[in-house]
Amino acid sequence: MLIAQSLSQGGFAVLNLAMPLLAATVLRATPFQVSLVAASQTVAFLLIGLPVGVWVDRMRKRPVMIAADLVRAVALAAVPALWALDSLTVAHLCGVAFVVGVATVFFDVADQSYLPHLVGTEGLVTANARLVAVDQTAAVAGPGIAGLIVQAVTAPLAVMVSAIAYVGSAFSVARIKDRHPETVDPTPRDRLGRSVLEGIRYLWGHPVLRVLVACSTTVTFCWSMGYGMLLVLLARDLGVSAVTIGLLFTAGGAGGLCATAVVGRVVERFGDGRAVVVSVTLAAPCTLLAGLTGPGPRLAFVVCAQFAFAAGLVVYNVAQVSYRQRNVPTHLLGRVNATVRFFAWGARPLGMLLGGVFAEFHGARSAVWVGAAGTALASLWLLCSPLRGMRVLAQHPSESSVTKEAL
Numbered sequence: 001m002l003i004a005q006s007l008s009q010g011g012f013a014v015l016n017l018a019m020p021l022l023a024a025t026v027l028r029a030t031p032f033q034v035s036l037v038a039a040s041q042t043v044a045f046l047l048i049g050l051p052v053g054v055w056v057d058r059m060r061k062r063p064v065m066i067a068a069d070l071v072r073a074v075a076l077a078a079v080p081a082l083w084a085l086d087s088l089t090v091a092h093l094c095g096v097a098f099v100v101g102v103a104t105v106f107f108d109v110a111d112q113s114y115l116p117h118l119v120g121t122e123g124l125v126t127a128n129a130r131l132v133a134v135d136q137t138a139a140v141a142g143p144g145i146a147g148l149i150v151q152a153v154t155a156p157l158a159v160m161v162s163a164i165a166y167v168g169s170a171f172s173v174a175r176i177k178d179r180h181p182e183t184v185d186p187t188p189r190d191r192l193g194r195s196v197l198e199g200i201r202y203l204w205g206h207p208v209l210r211v212l213v214a215c216s217t218t219v220t221f222c223w224s225m226g227y228g229m230l231l232v233l234l235a236r237d238l239g240v241s242a243v244t245i246g247l248l249f250t251a252g253g254a255g256g257l258c259a260t261a262v263v264g265r266v267v268e269r270f271g272d273g274r275a276v277v278v279s280v281t282l283a284a285p286c287t288l289l290a291g292l293t294g295p296g297p298r299l300a301f302v303v304c305a306q307f308a309f310a311a312g313l314v315v316y317n318v319a320q321v322s323y324r325q326r327n328v329p330t331h332l333l334g335r336v337n338a339t340v341r342f343f344a345w346g347a348r349p350l351g352m353l354l355g356g357v358f359a360e361f362h363g364a365r366s367a368v369w370v371g372a373a374g375t376a377l378a379s380l381w382l383l384c385s386p387l388r389g390m391r392v393l394a395q396h397p398s399e400s401s402v403t404k405e406a407l
Helices: 002-026 031-040 043-057 061-084 090-119 121-153 155-174 192-205 207-237 242-260 263-270 272-292 296-327 330-344 347-362 364-383
Strands: none
Touching: 002 031, 002 061, 002 090, 002 155, 002 207, 002 242, 031 090, 031 207, 031 347, 043 090, 043 192, 043 330, 043 347, 061 090, 061 155, 090 296, 090 330, 192 207, 192 330, 207 242, 207 272, 207 296, 207 330, 207 347, 207 364, 242 296, 263 272, 263 296, 272 296, 272 364, 296 330, 330 347, 347 364
């Protein structure tokens, strides 16, 4: 599972930088067109995120993950082929990104629902911490590798690296040794709409998950607005090279990787309740530093913003994802995970598009400032809720209030 995750996330990290850079540099796209390419990678969470949760709940998870990886690899292989034929356009990039995004929805929902089956509820924090460590290692290496490849052999071939990584991920998932084969619930199934609503009602009626999703959605929406235009600011306005941009964006992965070394002990020592509140409250305002970036030494502001923000997000994500996997009933886990992704990841393309529109009229730097300001305010969801005073999150989804644990 760790090998598959490292390959999948490594491919995503390279792709996340290579596709917008390809649009901005090779195709000379406008800021709004760059935001369209970036948004196309995650808009599927908004369009099909909810029904995918139902479908994944009704299927064995491992075959879904394998198929998703192979679809992503085939779709990405079209980019260098079109480029070699001198036929590549922004519309093609958006189409490929959309197909990859659809497959990613299936992979991510199945992945989070499959993990409790492999490690059990007691091992979730440790397992999630290890998986996040893999993610952050990929985030450290991915942008730097992408920048080097883009600089050396152009962005289309950097996309091909992601395709190869997804093939490796599919092979690794296929080799997972499962001591307890998955079973599919044989009971009669409700209609799709009713099943989707069941997941939404569960999430909306849960006092802890409701607040966590609101916070996650705000962070994703606002920082997507600023993050997408940060790349445009660096590449187009400041003329920073692809290699340097890749190195700057590795700072986020480095911060997250450092956090993975201590996140398990932090959650155990301070409780998951305090971990989610403090991590967002301290880390989110650091994104404001990105707006101060400029030529020369001022590029260090990007490094500081990325490092601190990513470190806080690792603590936040490990705590809240482990809580969700531990407490949501198994037969609902796919739907709840998909519903969370629908809101949190579905906000990402909307934020990117808004950032592109804002940058067209007010400039990329202004879009970065506005996105960072919204991100900094996301912690208000937590600070203005009962979560701010608890050490441990409510342990039973049926509870109507949050329990507090004494120091």
